[in-house]
Amino acid sequence: MKLNLGCGLTRIPDFTGVDIIKTPATDIVHDLNVFPYPFPDNSAEEIILDNVLEHLDDTIKVMEELYRIAQPAALIKVYVPYFKSNSAFTDPTHQHFFTETSFKYFAPDHPFHFYTHANFKVLQTKLINHTQYRDAKHLLRNLLPCKKILNYFLFNIYDEIHFELETLK
Numbered sequence: 001m002k003l004n005l006g007c008g009l010t011r012i013p014d015f016t017g018v019d020i021i022k023t024p025a026t027d028i029v030h031d032l033n034v035f036p037y038p039f040p041d042n043s044a045e046e047i048i049l050d051n052v053l054e055h056l057d058d059t060i061k062v063m064e065e066l067y068r069i070a071q072p073a074a075l076i077k078v079y080v081p082y083f084k085s086n087s088a089f090t091d092p093t094h095q096h097f098f099t100e101t102s103f104k105y106f107a108p109d110h111p112f113h114f115y116t117h118a119n120f121k122v123l124q125t126k127l128i129n130h131t132q133y134r135d136a137k138h139l140l141r142n143l144l145p146c147k148k149i150l151n152y153f154l155f156n157i158y159d160e161i162h163f164e165l166e167t168l169k
Contacts, residue, residue, distance in 0.1 A: 006052030067118035119168035
């Protein structure tokens with residue numbers, strides 16, 4: 001089973017869409033703040049949360065629930081607004097902010113891992129800037145050299161951060 005949690009209007013082939021509202025992409029209506037999710041243990045081989053996790057009440061509980069329903073070595077893809085972007089703070093429904101190291105807390109060898117029983121390995125962390133915008137501000141930002149270095153000193157270099165995680169069971 002493959003899950004698109006918080007699917008909204010996005011239908012992904014071969015994925016089961018789950019959302020709090022019934023849309024054309026929703027296969028299962030469920031509030032992701034309500035636990036447990038309606039899936040058996042170790043049942044999902046891949047889970048996508050595309051701009052959803054920042055809206056949910058308890059990141060640790062959500063990650064523990066993903067860990068419960070994910071198979072060993074399942075792929076978890078999490079896309080969230082980057083903490084140094086305007087989009088992270090302008091949406092009043094955003095409750096959490098994410099950096100490049102946010103999911104390292106779920107690694108068994110992390111010093112603060114004792115807060116959770118969920119174990120994930122971070123496979124990839126990728127900073128994203130939205131090149132589809134054609135206004136002057138975005139075009140200039142996309143031409144900046146040395147973005148990774150400038151990111152330490154400036155805001156709004158990147159819009160989102162994408163994580164790929166693997167469940168360790």
